[in-house]
């Protein structure tokens with residue numbers, strides 16, 4: 001597996017000069033784009049959409065070359081969401097761009113007011129490797145719809161996907177509109193030195209903090225789409241079979257390398273064995289029995305050797321501390337393969353309960369009291385997603401009211417990402433700000449507040465101040 005590393009020495013100096021040159025060129029374009037209308041913006045979105053569809057086979061081949069991703073998963077999770085994002089913008093941009101009139105608040109009698117949506121200007125999009133196309137081009141659609149110029153830095157860990165994204169971007173845009181720079185952390189850091197107007201980062205909380213610190217130097221606004229450990233609760237009233245099918249689909253798509261994948265499951269002790277039985281049956285029907293799973297064409301691979309070793313170390317640590325492998329556990333490090341693995345009896349101090357797993361291991365933890373589960377969730381950083389499986393409204397309401405997470409599903413997993421009318425994002429450690437649809441447009445727009453005078457009532461308060469002025473202020477304080 002090739003990792004696209006940053007060039008060293010004079011080559012890197014050259015990259016930095018290139019970045020600066022493109023950034024400066026985008027400055028001129030960004031000023032012009034302030035006045036861009038719907039037609040110009042949508043032309044770009046449409047061209048991007050067509051180019052993605054034209055390169056569909058290359059995107060599928062890249063997904064396979066980078067991490068053995070099945071074609072269906074590439075279509076479903078890399079191509080479809082970008083097309084949906086583009087179509088949403090094509091249908092609704094006119095409405096999104098339109099200034100929104102507001103009523104004057106009491107103190108503003110005599111004025112009219114509206115919100116104007118300005119492009120932020122020059123924006124930087126930094127993407128991760130797990131859905132390289134979706135998480136580069138999805139935000140790109142929103143940034144273009146909002147009228148920005150963009151520099152895009154895809155992940156160095158999926159070089160085939162980066163190459164196709166680069167091809168698409170170069171086929172459609174001039175570099176002063178959208179430019180792409182490949183490379184690892186040093187290239188990202190060279191980009192972060194620049195005074196972008198907005199930074200849209202998708203990746204780990206650890207790097208999110210670096211990005212936010214860099215943004216602070218220029219007071220650039222940020223959208224941080226981060227990760228974390230997303231818990232899933234299955235209570236004693238849940239449809240266990242439906243839960244097992246859906247949770248395992250959500251978990252093992254992309255081989256567990258999904259930011260909103262169920263990280264671990266709390267299942268009521270009274271139904272745990274039955275639930276595990278359904279899970280084993282679901283895994284066998286999806287991927288085959290035992291050793292057959294390694295040959296399943298429906299399972300992606302772990303992205304590289306480093307991550308394979310990381311996931312293996314989580315498994316080794318858990319079993320060394322007494323965890324039981326319910327199913328799975330087979331490892332072929334050379335093939336970057338770890339079988340879909342369910343773990344039971346994991347002690348709280350196991351590493352797997354501290355770090356985001358981001359791989360095909362699924363801890364299943366029995367519980368007796370829902371309150372205990374809620375207390376455990378609330379003792380951890382707020383997750384990106386939370387899933388609850390139950391037929392009891394009181395339990396659902398309790399979980400939804402007493403916990404916090406970026407998004408949530410009731411009797412479903414991961415589909416909140418695909419819902420174009422909902423904000424997608426985290427909260428605190430799992431992220432800041434939202435993406436998708438209208439929320440994506442807003443992330444890349446400045447909401448400028450505009451007040452227009454009709455009748456100049458403010459002159460009642462001009463100096464010299466008199467007792468009448470004070471009486472008027474007093475009246476305002478009472479009635480506002």
Ligand SMILES: NC(=O)c1ccc[n+]([C@@H]2O[C@H](COP(=O)([O-])OP(=O)(O)OC[C@H]3O[C@@H](n4cnc5c(N)ncnc54)[C@H](O)[C@@H]3O)[C@@H](O)[C@H]2O)c1
Pocket residue numbers: 126127128129130131135153154155156183184185188189202203204205206207208210211224225226227228258259260356358384425426431
């Ligand atoms: N919230 C979401 O929508 C979402 C989606 C996908 C992945 N994620 C999260 O992303 C993480 C996995 O992705 P990843 O491993 O690519 O994340 P990462 O944070 O390691 O890397 C993300 C991007 O940041 C760059 N980068 C790495 N180190 C950097 C540094 N020191 N300074 C500046 N940039 C740097 C990388 O080159 C890459 O382009 C997981 O935590 C996952 O949950 C979140």
